[in-house]
Amino acid sequence: MAAPAATAGGGGVTRELKALTSMRGLAAWAVVLFHVRLSIAGLPPAAEALLSKGYLAVDFFFLLSGFVIWLSASDMLRAGGLSALPRFLQRRAARIWPLHLFMLAVAALLSLALLATGRQSQQFAWAELPLHLLLLQNWGFTDALRWNDPAWSISCELGAYLLFPVLVLSVDWRRTPSAVIVLAVLLLLGLLHMGYQLQGASSLGEAIPRLGMLRCLLEFAAGTGVGALWLRWQSRWLHAALGSTFLGVGLLACAGSGLLPETLALPAGLAALLLTLALSAGRAGNVLECAPLHYLGEISYATYLGHFLLWFAFKLVLVGPSGMIGGALLALYLLLVLVSSVALYHLVERPAQRWANRLALPRLRAAAV
DSSP: OOOOSOEEEETTEEEEOHHHHHHHHHHHHHHHHHHHGGGBTTOOHHHHHHHTTGGGHHHHHHHHHHHHHHHHHHHHHHHHGGGGHHHHHHHHHHHHHHHHHHHHHHHHHHHHHHHHTTOOOTTOOGGGHHHHHTTOTTSSSOSSOOSSGGGHHHHHHHHHHHHHHHHHHHOOGGGSOHHHHHHHHHHHHHHHHHHHHHTTOOSTTSOHHHHHHHHHHHHHHHHHHHHHHHHHHGGGHHHHHHHHHHHHHHHHHHHHHTSSOHHHHHHHHHHHHHHHHHHHTTOTTOGGGSHHHHHHHHTHHHHHHHHHHHHHHHHHHHOOTTOOBOHHHHHHHHHHHHHHHHHHIIIIIHHHHHHHHHSOOOOOOOOOO
16 A cells, blocks of 8 residues: 555646545555454454455555556656656655655564564564565565565555556557546456456455465556546546446445455446545545545555554553453554554654655656657
8 A cells, every 4th residue: 555645637737636545544444454353352243244354445555556646647757758767766665665664674673572582473584574675575475474464565566666657658548538448447457357266366355475466556557547537537527426436336236245256346346436536526525525534544654554563562562362352452552553653654754755755866868758
């Protein structure tokens, strides 16, 4: 999960789609609850079943990332060609790497503390640490999620960032008919379903070390198509929003009821709902644009990358042998996630991002493409 602030450009103007930023925050908290659900004592089965689908928030992140980055960077790369590439990659690296490295340092301290007290955990495989430092851990080199588990998705996002300039220079959605873009998005997500079928996986959360990259690249690419549709349909947003809402809700209902496979219906349903959210952004009365939800979206990357190791430490210190927690401890943990997210965002993520973006880069001279 590393979508930037949900901004979109059109006619040389860039504005934030606050509703998408807020949804990013809600999706990050869905991942938090997904990771703690099995430790909540007395959780009703229906609630556990709902929280168990929190991993699908990552699919929304991938779609959103493609949406935002296509809208904010495609024109720059298309106009600047090779000369624009270093700046694009610098901004992407500044977005994802600093906080990731900080959390790896926290993980290393946790591992050393365990070793110092005569304990060790398979979570911290020191031989794999170089891969995690380079964000290559989910490129087929490992067989399990280790160190900071949620970072698998930004490892895949790095692959998407590196391939994005190729996509921009190969496909110009601006000159592609809308019907063809819709078909292309459906084809990309159909290929994702086929990939999971070939690997014998029926859930998008299965076999992440093996299938996570495929999941990211195809959903990211589909997100760029959704961004192109938003750009051309925003002036007649109501009919488009009604259509995408009907399609999205229908596909999610089919997946939830088992009428369609999750790996086929869920990504397409989320893509349709992403379009709905984007089309409705900025409209009067949109509750997703309230200040508290928007702030949760701004700190969502810190929430996403920080909560897992906090949960690991929380269990070591406060959770008994049963591994279960009641309402009071759950509330304490969630409060700690919120407070740590605020601290990580303001003290680590943003300062480091500004510093990295100010670094001077060598100029590349190339003809505009």
